[in-house]
Amino acid sequence: MGVVVTFDYNAWVARYPEFAPPRVTPVTAAAYFNEATLYHRNDGGGPVSDIGTQQTLLNMLTAHIAELNAPDPEGAPASPLVGRIGSVSQGSVSTAVAYNASDPEQWFAQTKYGAAYWAASAQFRTFLPVRGFARRRFGLFPWTPY
Numbered sequence: 001m002g003v004v005v006t007f008d009y010n011a012w013v014a015r016y017p018e019f020a021p022p023r024v025t026p027v028t029a030a031a032y033f034n035e036a037t038l039y040h041r042n043d044g045g046g047p048v049s050d051i052g053t054q055q056t057l058l059n060m061l062t063a064h065i066a067e068l069n070a071p072d073p074e075g076a077p078a079s080p081l082v083g084r085i086g087s088v089s090q091g092s093v094s095t096a097v098a099y100n101a102s103d104p105e106q107w108f109a110q111t112k113y114g115a116a117y118w119a120a121s122a123q124f125r126t127f128l129p130v131r132g133f134a135r136r137r138f139g140l141f142p143w144t145p146y
Helices: 009-015 026-039 051-069 104-108 112-120
Strands: 084-089 094-098
Touching (some): 009 026, 051 112
Antiparallel strands (some): 084 094
């Protein structure tokens, strides 16, 4: 039902030039892609049946992971904060971060790439009915397989 794609660094960095070397090397980007497959199935059994859609979704997710983990464009380490910044104050420097672990959307909403992935993948997160479950029938045996 699903499809399998391989990571193409050149296509990924052409779409997301902000991650070009030295910020993200091809080896590191491939590692981010492999991590993305933990969140989005790429083994041929997922709900995405179009190669282009599968590649686009995984590239978005790879960019999201890169934004969370790669150094910023000036070379400073990635922020250790997790979640959305709820409030900031300047005097005596204070930052409040909100993160609800039971809501997966919040993890994706930390970057524009994750938010784009969440919106684009919504069509694949719907309930799909599975045929073959038992139905209730009245008669000698009330529970018979369909």
